[in-house]
Amino acid sequence: MTALMRGELIKAATTRTWLAYTALGVVLAAATVIIGSLTTDVVRVSDKQGVISGWPVVLLLFGLVGAAGEYRHRTAAPAALVAGRDRGVLLLARMGAYALAGLAVATLMTAVSLALGLPLLSGEPGPGLGAGDVVAVAGGSLVAAALSATMGVAVGALLRNQVAGVVGALILAFVVTPLLTTISETAQEYTPIGAAVVLAGALDGEALSWFAAALLLAAWTVALVVVAIVAERRRDLA
DSSP: OHHHHHHHHHHHHTSHHHHHHHHHHHHHHHHHHHHHHHHSOOOSHHHHHHHTOOOHHHHHHHHHHHHHHHHHTTOHHHHHHHHTSOHHHHHHHHHHHHHHHHHHHHHHHHHHHHHHHHHHHTTSSSOOOOHHHHHHHHHHHHHHHHHHHHHHHHHHHHHOOHHHHHHHHHHIIIIIHHHGGGTOTTGGGGSHHHHHHHHHTSSOOSSOOHHHHHHHHHHHHHHHHHHHHHHHHHSOOO
8 A cells, every 4th residue: 555655655745746835835925924914904813814725626626637547548547457456546646646646745835834924924013923822723724635535535535637627626625615604604615615715724613613613524525435436346347
């Protein structure tokens, strides 16, 4: 299993996909801090946490595109044959590899957010960010990133289509999830995207605490992983 994960990690971290999402993540992190701190009122602690929060949807897309690409470029079947292992085990190793690669991207994004955000927010009115507040956002962003990348791989393995997966994920994140607030103010927090952004600090959770959001996101991830592994074992790789 370790050898499989190492091989998948090398593939994940040496592709243009990883570089593209790393660059996208850094740009989004910097833009969020600069725009959020200069153009909006950030008075509450939760507002300031939102400015330095992570973008877990970036890691979701990273895992999705990478996993679906295995089928688009027809490398999934050769990888399974070379590995000589159960296809579910190989997919699990791929998920672990993308979780680690996504964690690396999220670490860089978090470093950029804190390096830019803490000095800019120090002059804002209201209570300042304490060490615990910063740790909660940074730690939550990293956990959300790892789980989101894993979910992305699961969804990519299920759909096997990069375009459909990306479009569907974006619609879920920016259309469906926000619309749920018309049903209930807290409904969006129970979706995978909602739980991830609460955990990362981008959304001030009213129904879910930091810990509850982490548990819910982990539950969503496990459910998708199980479904993806079962489907992988039953379908043809070609």
